[in-house]
Amino acid sequence: MTATLSQVYSENLIHHHHIVPLDFNSVRTVPDSHVWPKSDDSSSDHGLRIPAIDLKDPNAVKLAGQACETWGAFQVINHGIPLNLLEEVESETRRLFSLPAETKKKALRKPTGATGYGLPRISEFFPKYMWHEGFTIMGSPADHARMLWPNDNARFCDVMDGYQKKMEVVAEKLTSLILGSLEISGEDLNRDVGSPFGAALQLNSYPPCPNPNRAMGLAPHTDTSLLTILHQTAASGLQIFKQGAGWVSVLPIAGALVVNVGDLLHILSNARFPSVLHRAVLNRDGCHRLSVAYFYGLPSDCRVSPPLKLLNSGEKPKYRSVTVKEYVGIKSKNFQEALSLITI
Ligand SMILES: C=C1C[C@]23C[C@@]1(O)CC[C@H]2[C@@]12CCC[C@@](C)(C(=O)O1)[C@H]2[C@@H]3C(=O)O
Ligand SMILES: O=C(O)CCC(=O)C(=O)O
Numbered sequence: 001m002t003a004t005l006s007q008v009y010s011e012n013l014i015h016h017h018h019i020v021p022l023d024f025n026s027v028r029t030v031p032d033s034h035v036w037p038k039s040d041d042s043s044s045d046h047g048l049r050i051p052a053i054d055l056k057d058p059n060a061v062k063l064a065g066q067a068c069e070t071w072g073a074f075q076v077i078n079h080g081i082p083l084n085l086l087e088e089v090e091s092e093t094r095r096l097f098s099l100p101a102e103t104k105k106k107a108l109r110k111p112t113g114a115t116g117y118g119l120p121r122i123s124e125f126f127p128k129y130m131w132h133e134g135f136t137i138m139g140s141p142a143d144h145a146r147m148l149w150p151n152d153n154a155r156f157c158d159v160m161d162g163y164q165k166k167m168e169v170v171a172e173k174l175t176s177l178i179l180g181s182l183e184i185s186g187e188d189l190n191r192d193v194g195s196p197f198g199a200a201l202q203l204n205s206y207p208p209c210p211n212p213n214r215a216m217g218l219a220p221h222t223d224t225s226l227l228t229i230l231h232q233t234a235a236s237g238l239q240i241f242k243q244g245a246g247w248v249s250v251l252p253i254a255g256a257l258v259v260n261v262g263d264l265l266h267i268l269s270n271a272r273f274p275s276v277l278h279r280a281v282l283n284r285d286g287c288h289r290l291s292v293a294y295f296y297g298l299p300s301d302c303r304v305s306p307p308l309k310l311l312n313s314g315e316k317p318k319y320r321s322v323t324v325k326e327y328v329g330i331k332s333k334n335f336q337e338a339l340s341l342i343t344i
């Protein structure tokens with residue numbers, strides 16, 4: 001039996017002190033544990049912007065391929081997710097993070113768990129904590145939602161279930177579009193036809209910070225997914241790193257979704273589509289920023305390597321083939337070194 005994504009992440013233990021978020025409501029100054037060195041490149045915004053692609057554009061395949069190659073990210077409009085669903089997801093996410101700290105801790109992720117409330121998994125790789133709290137969902141959120149709202153969780157569950165179903169459709173569409181730009185299709189992946197893709201939903205909260213210049217929302221990282229599809233609220237904060245330009249802000253476009261290339265697509269495309277380094281800085285306006293990331297991947301036993309069709313021009317594979325499960329294990333131990341550890 002193929003292990004679920006949740007089982008795969010559960011096998012990689014995280015220490016308790018890297019799970020429990022600060023009670024952000026109770027602090028008036030940034031504690032030393034959360035002070036990050038001032039980033040000299042945080043304002044290096046040259047007005048550059050990632051492309052915005054209309055899924056109804058007849059050139060969408062080519063545009064998506066170009067965006068993945070040069071940016072590793074793009075915004076997408078006309079994606080088919082209704083605006084009112086995005087608003088509902090946002091309001092349920094706000095309702096969750098507005099609960100008292102003691103209530104949220106009832107749904108705390110276990111050290112051997114993958115889902116629930118807690119700090120981002122990457123916290124253990126940094127000497128300082130991030131100004132962030134998250135809630136991870138894989139499949140049904142019902143068990144954790146019951147811990148938060150014993151009698152009033154149906155709405156949260158319905159909205160998150162509905163969103164995951166719709167996001168799967170968009171993710172499939174985007175995957176075939178992006179693979180199509182390389183002239184490969186979903187059938188060329190080493191996946192049992194019909195087996196489910198691995199997916200997860202991550203609700204991110206960046207509470208108002210007394211000194212946003214000294215704290216970090218979410219530290220620089222690449223996602224492990226094939227693709228990540230992100231909804232961000234109107235407050236800016238997401239930045240991507242572009243070689244030669246530095247950190248570039250991804251300004252929210254109402255109703256648009258941000259698409260990031262993850263490590264699995266990086267390996268699969270033989271580095272033609274590099275996974276994008278990104279981070280979330282804190283909003284200067286003192287508002288509570290939220291984002292919702294849908295991670296779309298491959299089943300845990302799937303072997304990830306560039307399809308032969310991509311290599312038939314004589315190009316050599318840059319990475320040894322790994323199963324998703326193996327790669328998640330390597331990434332959990334080595335974080336940003338993971339790709340270089342499988343380089344041939
Ligand atoms: C499926 C997943 C991707 C993720 C780890 C997770 O199990 C759920 C949370 C995801 C997240 C969100 C914040 C950044 C990130 C690097 C992290 O620490 O947790 C990603 C993980 C990932 O892409 O590896
Ligand atoms: O909040 C954001 O804009 C980024 C979130 C993110 O990178 C993630 O959840 O992996």
Ligand SMILES: [Fe+2]
Nearest residue numbers: 221222223278
């Ligand atoms: Fe990310």
